[in-house]
Amino acid sequence: MTDLNLLARVTAFINIEADMLDFEEYQPWLDLWTDNGEYVVPIDPHETDFANTLNYAYDKAEMRQMRVARLVGGEAVSTQTTEKTVRGLSRFRILEDDEIHVTVRCAMYLSECRHGNLKTYPADVTYKLLKADNDFRIEQKVVRLQNADAYLSSIGYIL
Amino acid sequence: MTDMIDVKPVVADYESLIKPDKVHSSLYSDAEIYEEELDKIFNNTWVWVGHESEVPEVGSYKTAMIGRHSVIVSRDRKKNIHVLLNRCRHRAATVCEGKKGKTKSFMCPYHGWGYSLDGALRAVPKPEEYEGVFDKSEYPLVSLRFETYQGLIFATFNEEIEPLEDFLGGAKKWIDLFVKQGGGYPLKVLGDHRFRFPGNWKIQLENTTDAYHFPIVHKSFVTGLDEQTAEVFDFLDGEGHVEDLGNGHSVMVMIPELVDLEKDLDEPIPERFQELADALAAEGHSDLEVRRMVRAVGGSGFNLNLFPNVACSMAFFRVLAPVSVNETEIHHVAIGGEGAPAPFNQMRMRLHEHFQGPMGFGTPDDAEAWERVQKGSHAGNNEWILLNRGQANLTTSPDGNVSGAVCSETGMRAAYQQWKKMMTA
Numbered sequence: 310m311t312d313l314n315l316l317a318r319v320t321a322f323i324n325i326e327a328d329m330l331d332f333e334e335y336q337p338w339l340d341l342w343t344d345n346g347e348y349v350v351p352i353d354p355h356e357t358d359f360a361n362t363l364n365y366a367y368d369k370a371e372m373r374q375m376r377v378a379r380l381v382g383g384e385a386v387s388t389q390t391t392e393k394t395v396r397g398l399s400r401f402r403i404l405e406d407d408e409i410h411v412t413v414r415c416a417m418y419l420s421e422c423r424h425g426n427l428k429t430y431p432a433d434v435t436y437k438l439l440k441a442d443n444d445f446r447i448e449q450k451v452v453r454l455q456n457a458d459a460y461l462s463s464i465g466y467i468l
Numbered sequence: 469m470t471d472m473i474d475v476k477p478v479v480a481d482y483e484s485l486i487k488p489d490k491v492h493s494s495l496y497s498d499a500e501i502y503e504e505e506l507d508k509i510f511n512n513t514w515v516w517v518g519h520e521s522e523v524p525e526v527g528s529y530k531t532a533m534i535g536r537h538s539v540i541v542s543r544d545r546k547k548n549i550h551v552l553l554n555r556c557r558h559r560a561a562t563v564c565e566g567k568k569g570k571t572k573s574f575m576c577p578y579h580g581w582g583y584s585l586d587g588a589l590r591a592v593p594k595p596e597e598y599e600g601v602f603d604k605s606e607y608p609l610v611s612l613r614f615e616t617y618q619g620l621i622f623a624t625f626n627e628e629i630e631p632l633e634d635f636l637g638g639a640k641k642w643i644d645l646f647v648k649q650g651g652g653y654p655l656k657v658l659g660d661h662r663f664r665f666p667g668n669w670k671i672q673l674e675n676t677t678d679a680y681h682f683p684i685v686h687k688s689f690v691t692g693l694d695e696q697t698a699e700v701f702d703f704l705d706g707e708g709h710v711e712d713l714g715n716g717h718s719v720m721v722m723i724p725e726l727v728d729l730e731k732d733l734d735e736p737i738p739e740r741f742q743e744l745a746d747a748l749a750a751e752g753h754s755d756l757e758v759r760r761m762v763r764a765v766g767g768s769g770f771n772l773n774l775f776p777n778v779a780c781s782m783a784f785f786r787v788l789a790p791v792s793v794n795e796t797e798i799h800h801v802a803i804g805g806e807g808a809p810a811p812f813n814q815m816r817m818r819l820h821e822h823f824q825g826p827m828g829f830g831t832p833d834d835a836e837a838w839e840r841v842q843k844g845s846h847a848g849n850n851e852w853i854l855l856n857r858g859q860a861n862l863t864t865s866p867d868g869n870v871s872g873a874v875c876s877e878t879g880m881r882a883a884y885q886q887w888k889k890m891m892t893a
Contacts, residue, residue, distance in 0.1 A: 350827060352659060361810060363659030363802045363817045365827040372822070375692045379829055385688035387832035424839070458567070460662035460797055461826040463835035468827075 311403060319413045320401045322445045323436060327396050327417075330467050335377040338467075343439050343446045348373055350452045350468055365457065366468075376467060387465035391423045394466055398434070410448065412437045417452070419468065428462060431455045482891040486884050489856035495887075496668040496845040496853070502793035509776050509890050510535025514615075514622040514635050516778035516787060517541050517551055521619065521656040521806060522568065527585060530568040533789040533797075534623060539612060540564045540574065541621060544585040551623040552587045553610035563609070574609070583609050618647050619655060620778075638713035638867060642772040646780040648729040649768055651761035651812055653805025657785075658817055661800040661825025665835045667842035669777075669790040670887075672798055675834060676771045676779040676786055677710060677720045677879025679703065680857065685837050689829045696739055708769075708874030710858075711865045716775025716886025718879030722782075726769030733759040741765060747811040761805075761812045766819060773879055775886050784820060794842055800824040800831070855880050 329338040342348075350365040359367055368376060379385050396419040405412040417432045433453045438445040452468045454461065482501075485492040495501060517532040518541045529542040531554060538554035540563075554562045556576035563574040563583060573590065574583040582591040587609035592598060614623035615632035617640065622632050633640065647655050665672075675681070683690065683704055690698050703722040710720045721727060733756065737745050741762045748758045767783025779786040785801035802820040804813035823830035845853070858876025865871040872878035 352661070360814055363661070364821055365661065365825055367818065367821055375829070378692060379688050382688055382691065384691055385829075385833050386685065387836040388688075390836060424843075460664050463663060463665065463826045463832035465832035465836075 312406065315406065315411060316401060316403055319403065319411055319436070319438060319445065320398075322438065323398055323401070323413065323415065326447070327398050331394050331396055333380070335381060339373060339377060341447050342370065342373065343448050344370060346370065346373075346447050347449045348447075348452075348467075349449065350454065350457070352457050354453060354458055359451075365454075365461070365464075380466065385465065387463060391421050391466055393422065395420050404435070408440070410437055410439055411445070417468075421464075421466070430461075430464075430468070432468065482888055486888040487852075488881070489859055490852040490854050491884050493845045493848065493851045493853060495670060496842060497793060499793045502668070502790070504891065505887075506535040506790065508893065509887070510790070511625045512890060513626065513629065513776065514624050514632055515776065516620060516774065516785075517614070517623045518621045519619050519655070519657050519785065519801070519803075520549065520616060520621060521654070523549060525570070527570045527572060528568070529564060529571060529574075529585075531564055531566065534612075534625065535790065537625075538562060539623065540609075541623075542574075542585045542587075548586065549614070549616070549621065550586050551612040551614040551621070552583075553612065555610070556581055557589065557607040557609065558592075587611050618643050635715055636717070636774070637715055638711075638869060639715075639717040639719070639772060639774055641867075642713070642719045642770065643780060645728055645770075646768050646772060649764045649783065649803070650805040651729075651764035651808055652757060653808040655803050656806035656808075658802040658804045658813060658820075660787075660802060661820075661828075661831075662797065663826035663831070663835070664791060664795055664797045665838050666795055667838045668794060668845075669788050669796040670883075671838045671841050672786075672788045672796050673773070673776065673883055674880045675838065676781050677718050677773045677883070678877075679708070679710075679720055679722055680875040680877075681834075681837065682722075685833045686830055688833070689823060692829065694740055700738075704875050706874065709865070710872050710874060710876050710878040711867070712870040712878055712882040714869070714882075716883045718773045718882045719770050720773070720874065720879055721770040722874060723769030726763075726766070729764045729768060730760065733763060735763070737762050741815075744811055744815050748809055751809055751811070753809065761808070765812060765815050773883065775883055783816065784824060855884065 326341055348368040349359045352364060356362050380388050396417055398415050398417050400416040402414050404414050414435045417434045419430045421428050435451045437449040439448045515534045518530050522530045523541055523543040526543055526545055529540055532539050540552045540554050542550050554564050556563050558581050559578055561576050561578045563576050580593045584590050589604045589607045612623045613627055614621055617632055617636055690701055700723060707724050708721045710718060712718050745758050745762050748761055772780040777788050784803060787799040789797045791797050802817055804816040825831055855877045858872040861873060863871050
C-alpha cells in the first residue's frame with residue numbers, strides 16, 4: 310500500500326527541485342544535495358554501474374558546482390542561447406522506502422527553446438533521497454533520457 | 469533595365485570554389501554539392517568505421533555509416549573482422565539495428581533470411597521456391613574491402629584504392645604516438661557520446677584543426693580548471709604547430725611536451741592527478757607503471773585530423789557522419805586501456821564527460837558556434853569562408869611537410885585541397 314503522505318512529501322520536494330532548475334535558483338539547488346550525492350545522465354538505458362561506464366554526465370559535488378558556475382558565469386556561449394527550460398514531472402512512484410532513504414521514480418518532460426527551436430526531452434528520473442530532519446536531501450538523481458542510446462543535441466543546462 | 473547576374477557558382481566547377489586562401493560558402497549549404505561529396509568522397513576513399521576493440525569477441529558487432537550506407541562491422545567464428553553492407557540481399561531491409569551488441573547471426577526481419585557473422589547467406593524460409601532460381605552462396609551480404617592500422621578499421625567502396633597505409637602516409641607516425649595513451653595497455657573503446665548539430669560536416673572536419681577558437685569558445689571550461697591545468701591549455705602562444713600530412717590529413721600539436729607519452733616519465737605528477745597516482749600505487753603498481761598511466765591519462769598533446777571522417781583528438785576519436793547538407797552526427801569515442809586498472813579508466817571517462825559529448829563543458833559551446841557558422845553562411849549571395857590564417861608564416865617541418873603556427877589554418881587548407889582533388893577527379 311502506497312504511503313500517500315510520503316508520496317506527497319517526496320513529490321513536493323522533487324517539484325521544488327525542478328522549479329529551482331527552471332527558474333535558475335542554482336545555489337539553493339546545490340544545497341539540496343548530500344555531500345556524496347551523484348547526478349547521473351547515463352547513455353545505456355540499463356546501466357547501473359555508473360562509475361565504470363561512460364555517461365553523458367556523472368557529477369559529484371565538485372562537478373555540480375562547476376556546472377553551476379558555467380551556467381551563471383556568462384562565459385559559455387551555449388548557456389546564453391537557451392533562454393529557459395520548462396519541465397513537468399509526473400507518474401511518481403515510490404520504489405523503496407526504509408528508515409534512511411526513499412527511492413522515487415517519475416516521468417519528466419523537459420522542453421528547451423534555442424534560437425526559436427522547441428525541443429523536448431522525455432526522461433525517466435529516479436531519485437534516491439536521504440531522509441533528513443523531516444525533509445530530504447538528494448543522494449542520487451539518475452536521468453534516463455528516452456533517446457539517450459541514440460543521439461542528442463547539445464545540452465548546456467542541467468536536466 | 470539592369471541585367472541580373474546569377475552569381476551562384478556552377479556546381480560542377482569545384483576548382484573555382486576552392487582557392488588557396490578561402491573556400492566558397494556554398495560548400496556548406498548547397499545540397500547538390502553535398503550529394504556529390506557522398507559519391508566522390510565517401511564512396512571513394514578510406515572511411516573510418518571503428519576500432520578493433522569495439523568488436524572484441526566472436527559475435528561482436530557494431531554499426532557505422534559510410535556516407536549514405538549503413539554497414540556492420542562484425543567478428544566471425546574464426547575471429548576475423550568483416551565489414552558488411554547492412555542490407556538484405558532480398559528486398560533491402562537492414563539486417564542489424566542498434567549501435568553494437570553480440571549475436572550469432574544477422575536475420576532480416578521481413579522474410580527471415582539469415583546471414584552468418586561473415587555475411588554468408590545461411591538460410592531462407594521455404595527454400596523450395598528458390599530451387600533452380602539461385603544458389604545461396606551467390607547472395608551473401610555485400611562485403612566491403614577494409615584494412616586496419618593500429619587497431620583503427622577503415623573500409624572503402626573503392627576496390628582500386630591505394631592500400632590504407634599508403635593513404636595514411638605521414639599520419640601513421642602520429643597514430644603510433646596516439647595509441648600510447650593506453651598507459652601501457654592496448655587501446656580500448658570505453659563508450660561514445662553521440663549528438664547532432666544543424667550544420668555541414670566540413671564545419672566539424674575543420675574544428676579539430678582549429679586551435680584559434682579554443683580560448684574564445686572554451687573560456688568557461690578553462691576558467692573552471694585549476695591554475696596548473698589552465699596553463700597546459702593556454703597553448704595559443706606556445707611552441708605548437710599545424711602540419712599538412714598529405715591526402716587531406718593534418719596534425720595540430722597543441723602541447724608539444726605531451727606528444728610522446730612514453731617520454732619524460734620522471735616529470736613531476738600534476739596536482740590534479742595525484743589522487744589517481746595514489747590510488748594506482750595503493751593497488752600495487754610500480755612507480756614506473758603509475759607514472760606511465762598518469763602521463764597518459766589526459767591524452768596526447770595533439771589532434772590528428774584524418775580526411776574525411778575521423779580525428780584522433782587528444783584523448784578520444786572524433787567521428788563525423790554527414791546526415792544531410794545541413795546536419796551532421798558526431799561521435800566522441802572515449803578510449804582507455806584494455807585490462808588497465810579501474811581508477812585509470814574511470815579517470816579517462818570522467819575527463820571525457822567533463823569536456824566532450826552533448827552535456828560536456830566544451831561541446832555545447834562548440835555546437836553553438838558551428839550552428840551559427842551554418843546559419844551565417846547562408847547570408848550573402850557570393851561570400852567566402854576565409855582560410856588564410858598563418859599563410860604568410862609557413863615553414864617546413866622536420867618531416868618535410870608544410871607547417872604553420874598552432875593557430876594557423878594549415879590543416880583546413882590541407883583538407884580542402886584533398887576535397888578539391890577528389891571532387892574534380
